[in-house]
Structures are given as structure tokens and as C-alpha cells.
Amino acid sequence: MEIESYSWTHRAQYYETDQMGIVHHSNYIRWFEESRVEFLDKIGYSYKKLEDNGIISPVIEISCKYKSMVHFGDDVIITPTIKEFNGVRLTIYYEITDACTKELRSFGTSSHCFLGIDGRPLRLKKDHFDFYERLLNLVV
Structure with a gap:
């Protein structure tokens, strides 16, 4: 897919x-x-599927820049894009735009690591190659 x-x-x-x-x-x-x-x-790796496979992905860093205000009733479009993935750390970039005017409201990033249910770092390339490859192919 x-x-x-x-x-x-x-x-x-x-x-x-x-x-x-x-x-x-x-x-x-x-x-x-x-x-x-x-x-x-949407890419076939829901949080439930990841957790069922023993993968947890905590946020290790997050940032957000506010460009203009969103008001009650406004429709916004949030677009996540994978910006970096090295097998250990995943960084996702987000843009929030007004659905009508297309004005940029906010942007930011979140960074994640991958751990087993025991809290130890996972080697996705070795233990979950399909997920690893999927993320790698989605880096923009």
C-alpha cells in the first residue's frame, strides 16, 4: 500500500x-x-497492532510553533510527514493549516523511539523489518 x-x-x-x-x-x-x-x-501499523507486537513508541521530544490563532468552529487540516527515521529515532513534522484559507496556523515536530514492553530499545530492522522498511520508505 x-x-x-x-x-x-x-x-x-x-x-x-x-x-x-x-x-x-x-x-x-x-x-x-x-x-x-x-x-x-492508514499505513497499516495502528498503535494497537504495534502494541500487540510488543512495540511501544514514546514521545522523546516535541515542539510547536504558533503562527496564527485557531478559533472555535474553525476547520483545520493537520498533515503529518515523516522527516527522519534511522531505525532508532523517528521524527514526524506536522503542519496545521486553515481548511478554508489555507493559512498556516502552526507547525512542529515530535520525535519517538521504539521500545519493547520491557522498556528496552528495539532494533526494528532486525525484529520488525516490515515496519522498519515501511517507515524508511515514507521519509520525505
């Missing part, structure tokens, strides 16, 4: 906003995660 690009659309909810009707900054990180979970599912 090939995937050229993937985007996930989200409508800003009332509970995600502050008193001014502006989405609270913490929600952008949640949107990164939601788009990442959906992206992995």
Missing part, C-alpha cells in the same frame, strides 16, 4: 478554547497525536 500524503481534518471544539474563543495552545499537541495515530493506522 502506497501513501503519497495524508491529512486529517479537525473542527475546533468549544471545550478546546479559552474565554476569548481561541484554541488553547495545548490542543495543538493533541492534534499532532491524533493525526499521528490516524496516519499510522
Whole structure:
């Protein structure tokens, strides 16, 4: 299965906003995660499948730059892209754009490692080659 690009659309909810009707900054990180979970599912490696195969992937670093505000009711498009993968560390780049105006609202990255359920680092190339190869082929 090939995937050229993937985007996930989200409508800003009332509970995600502050008193001014502006989405609270913490929600952008949640949107990164939601788009990442959906992206992995679309490429055939859902978090459930990974965990069933003894793979956990904690976040080891995250960053987010805010360019313009998202308000209650706005539709945004979150696009995750694999920027780096060396078999040990995975870095995903995210862009959040306004669905109507295409204005960039935010961008950032999350970095992940891969551990077994015992908490020890995994060698994906050796132990989970299909997943390793899939990630490697999706690096942009």
C-alpha cells in the first residue's frame, strides 16, 4: 500500500478554547497525536497492532510553533510527514493549516523511539523489518 500524503481534518471544539474563543495552545499537541495515530493506522501499523507486537513508541521530544490563532468552529487540516527515521529515532513534522484559507496556523515536530514492553530499545530492522522498511520508505 502506497501513501503519497495524508491529512486529517479537525473542527475546533468549544471545550478546546479559552474565554476569548481561541484554541488553547495545548490542543495543538493533541492534534499532532491524533493525526499521528490516524496516519499510522492508514499505513497499516495502528498503535494497537504495534502494541500487540510488543512495540511501544514514546514521545522523546516535541515542539510547536504558533503562527496564527485557531478559533472555535474553525476547520483545520493537520498533515503529518515523516522527516527522519534511522531505525532508532523517528521524527514526524506536522503542519496545521486553515481548511478554508489555507493559512498556516502552526507547525512542529515530535520525535519517538521504539521500545519493547520491557522498556528496552528495539532494533526494528532486525525484529520488525516490515515496519522498519515501511517507515524508511515514507521519509520525505
